[in-house]
Amino acid sequence: MGAGDATMAAEQTASPAMRARGSRNDQTRRHNLSALLTAVHYGGPLTRAQLTRDTGLNRSTIGGLVAELADLGLVVEDSAAETGAVGRPSLIVRPRTDVVSLAIHPDVDALEVGAVAIDGTVVGRRRVALDAPPSAESAVQIAAAEARFLLGSMPGVRVAAAAAAVPGLVAMDASTVVDAPHLGWRGVSFGERLSDALGIPATVGNDANLGLRAEWGYGAAKGHDNVVYLNGSASGIGGAALLGGVMLRGGRGYGGEFGHMMIRSEGVECSCGRTGCLETELNAVALDAAAHDDEALDALARTLARAVANLECAFDPDVVLLGGFLGTLYEEREALIETEVDRHSFLPKAEGASIARAALGGNRLLIGAAERAFMPLLADPAGTVLIQR
Amino acid sequence: MGAGDATMAAEQTASPAMRARGSRNDQTRRHNLSALLTAVHYGGPLTRAQLTRDTGLNRSTIGGLVAELADLGLVVEDSAAETGAVGRPSLIVRPRTDVVSLAIHPDVDALEVGAVAIDGTVVGRRRVALDAPPSAESAVQIAAAEARFLLGSMPGVRVAAAAAAVPGLVAMDASTVVDAPHLGWRGVSFGERLSDALGIPATVGNDANLGLRAEWGYGAAKGHDNVVYLNGSASGIGGAALLGGVMLRGGRGYGGEFGHMMIRSEGVECSCGRTGCLETELNAVALDAAAHDDEALDALARTLARAVANLECAFDPDVVLLGGFLGTLYEEREALIETEVDRHSFLPKAEGASIARAALGGNRLLIGAAERAFMPLLADPAGTVLIQR
DNA sequence: CGTGATAAGTTTCTGGCATAAACATATGAC
DNA sequence: GTCATATGTTTATGCCAGAAACTTATCACG
Structure with a gap:
């Protein structure tokens, strides 16, 4: 019998807070229209045949849904490019660029x-x-x-x-x-x-x-559902996390402030009132100062590695994405950072998260x-x- | 026009990973049966009238759904207790205890x-x-x-x-x-x-x-959707987090290991290979040793406060729940911990998370x-x- | 070319589900 | 005892996805 049977359903979340919303038939339609538009939004032009396979919906249903999206002026249907495949070519659905x-x-x-x-x-x-x-x-x-x-x-x-x-x-x-x-x-x-x-x-x-949302949709985090993002800019270090495909927000919307994670207990006082925050230990000024000092740069890289290891232990992400000057630091000290993260990693090796540089730039x-x-x-x-x- | 209109829908998550599952009519039924059973599971006995209001579904629909749940042997319907209210009394739906x-x-x-x-x-x-x-x-x-x-x-x-x-x-x-x-x-x-x-x-x-799941359903975290949980036991400190009503899991299922969050950069070596982990700095042994030493206990309380502040800055929870010996420590040094967390808190005051002791015991x-x-x-x-x- | 195989679009019909509306019932208020 | 009120129940309706049958567009092969 095995445990596998129950697994899928058991991963779902049932809310005890009596958030029990009922579902109506028209919500089904809305959900499906949303699924199709979302698919072509992120996935680019897709054929109706692909949409049929991906959604598991019936050919006829896809036909109707795509027609409605076209009526709404959200997508256009083109004749297929020549695929060389046998059978009637499937129409290509693409989002309207206007x-x-x-x-x-x-x-x-x-x-x-x-x-x-x-x-x-x-x-x-x-x-x-x-x-x-x-x-x-x-x-x-x-x-x-x-x-x-x-x-x-x-x-x-x-x-x-x-x-x-x-x-x-x-x-x-x-x-x-x-x-x-x-x-x-x-x-x-x-x-x-x-x-x-x-x-x-x-x-x-x-x-x-x-920033993470963009990287998730079109950049280095595409296809990953558990992502920690750290971005270094002149104004400090911003953080965000995608967890199970859902953006971390917190109760008031302030979640993900990893720049103020404590990284050195006897550290410098931060503008936020605490001491040893990541962004007081590792910032654009410190990085500039270390530009021609290999050891100083190593130290900063080690600081970054500890932060990454800490975040991996809290979030167990698939990818840790580094943007801004953190991406630069990572490129310059990739090997050091990887080994330091491995050394500090609590989680079973080989299974650990990969580290990547953010992709989308300006x-x-x-x-x-x-x-x-x-x-x-x-x-x-x-x-x-x-x-x- | 205001921003409010768009807010609700915008909070939803659209998955770029082409996870576009279609929704069928029979899923509607399943969803609604699930919503009702979940409601009585967590909310205890509820009247059909309450279910109608909570779910937004029609009276007739609720009738049919409850009948199906009763046929399945999952709930029973009792005559109403006397409420003193005018109108036909609503039937009470309760989960079957067998x-x-x-x-x-x-x-x-x-x-x-x-x-x-x-x-x-x-x-x-x-x-x-x-x-x-x-x-x-x-x-x-x-x-x-x-x-x-x-x-x-x-x-x-x-x-x-x-x-x-x-x-x-x-x-x-x-x-x-x-x-x-x-x-x-x-x-x-x-x-x-x-x-x-x-x-x-x-x-x-x-x-x-x-443990957090239990506290969420029936204990000190009931009604909160953003909860950080820390539990101290003989085997160390376990952690878990509920974020937006969803349990933190991570890519491999190892998320929430807050016991191995770095809390002192020059700390003791931990069994996990890292140094200064929360559970090497604050554990049952250390707590026993500090039992009759006010200053030692204060120091441990400060360590806990820093951990809580760190977690608040990462997760912005509504409640931080402390169980096991951490709950004991909290009760003994409540004022100190509260002020230390406030002092270290990055987030706007007054809006901060409350700290509470776990409720369900054994x-x-x-x-x-x-x-x-x-x-x-x-x-x-x-x-x-x-x-x- | 023409025929067949294949795959996909289209049309029509069906069944399931929630809903609305009309009706029935159980309570409190007067 | 009658009325107002709230809820349960029954019946008819509309929407939605699906299944099946039919149509169309391509490739392969002779």
Whole structure:
């Protein structure tokens, strides 16, 4: 009889908190439309035959669902490219590239606005250099002006939503920036203000979170469901984690602040009030200072390795993704870091997580924010209104 | 327009890994049966009217679903207790107490077997004291004998499944004990062997995980969806985390090993090969030694506080739950720990997690293991066969 | 070319599921 | 004892995916 039988079902989670929502027939339809649009969103153009296999749904059902998505203006069906296979060629379903989301990234020295199509390509971007960190209000104004310009250059385009990637704590409402120290924002309803200025629903997400989302969808974390992400930037170390395919959020939305994980008990005092935080021990300044000092660089690499080992022991990820200067440090000291992590790893060897460098570079936050903006549409393709420009 | 509109849907997770499963009509039925059984499982007896409100389903639908659950022998409907309210009294739906799961807990000095009814009450338990840690084989034999005895005393009872709580790493197959150092088990297919010996499907879970599951369903974590759990026992410190209502597992099932979180960089060498692990700095021996030394106890409390602060910064939980000797330490140094955690907390004050002591005591692991065993039944009430004894 | 094999799109019909609406019933209030 | 209220029950309806039969587009082979 074996234990295997029960395994699959047992992995599911039953909520004791009486969150018992009933399911209706129309939710089935919504779920299936969502599954198809999500599949072509991440997987690129797919044939109807592939969708049939992947979803396990019937040919007829796929036909109907794809027709509805086409009616909604979300996908187009092309004749097949020649495959050389026998049998009637299957139609290719691809997301329409004239459906975009707006991505906004305010940072200390610049503000970027991008338009990202539903297939994940950045179809337009504008960057405004800034002398000083923008106030929330000026960020909204600049973003709105740039967005208008951007959309003006793309006639006929339809906009799903907008989202901003902000370096700081974002509340569960996906609008309020609770504390973005480097921008000097505290308790700002940035999403709501953006929304009003753009005339488009806008949400806000933490930059590390959205960075991981992008890497997950289109970068180095693609295909992995358990990922720890560490990103080193001028403003410190941001962290995020994807666990079982779900983004770590926490009760208030502040989960994943690995930059303030204690890494040295007798360490330097951090701006956050604690001592020995990862980002006070390992940061852009320290890395610059160690640029021509092999031992200093080794020490920093060892610090990173301990952080990675600690995170592996807490999360047991498939991949630990390193971005920004942490990615650079990793490339420069790959062997050292790998052996140090192995040495410190609590988990059975050979099974450990792999370490990888983040892949998407300068487009990462724009793609991540757009991902966030596309989520309502992906979750309910028929129930989400697009804004025609 | 505001950001709020998009928020709910945006919190959902769309999987890029092309896990696009289609949903069929019969899954709707299964989902709803599961939702109802789960509701009465955790929420105790509920009226049909309450179920109607909680699920959002139609009166008629609830009627049909409850009838099916009753036909399956999983629930009974009673006439209402007098509520004093106007209107026709609603029938009370309660889980049948003659449906049980077997819980098995092998430990270094004893093996416990319990029978837990579907309403969460422990209806029978047997404890066999042991001179030495049992081998996996003898644990199977003892468990099977005790289970036979236990079930023999409960005629007419039907068994859903069995599950064991094991102090060690358990693989994703929910059967293989990869490494249970205190028992000396390595790479044992304990679940499969149990299954064969009992004649009942059996799975295996990590003890801390199952402890948290129990506290979540029936103890101090009830109603919270983001919980970090730390349990101190003779064999060290076990950890587990519930994140957004989902148990942290990791890619291989080893997530949540917070006992091996680095807490002092120049610390003592741990059996795991690392240094300064939480459980080498704070354990039963150290606590005993500090029993009559206020300063030593303060130091241990500070160590605990740092661990809690670290976990809060990574997970942003609603509650940090402390069990075993950590619960004792917390009770003895509550004020100190609270202020130290606040001082070290990275997150905005006042919003921080509360700390609480685990509630379920000696029944915790039996309840947790039974929870695990009930999961397939809860997930698919109509598709899971009960074993008649 | 023309025929057959193959695979996929399309059409039609069916069954399951939740719902709405109408009806029946059990309680409290007056 | 009647009414208001809330809930259980029965019946008819609409939606959705699936199955089966049919149609279409390609390749292979002679």
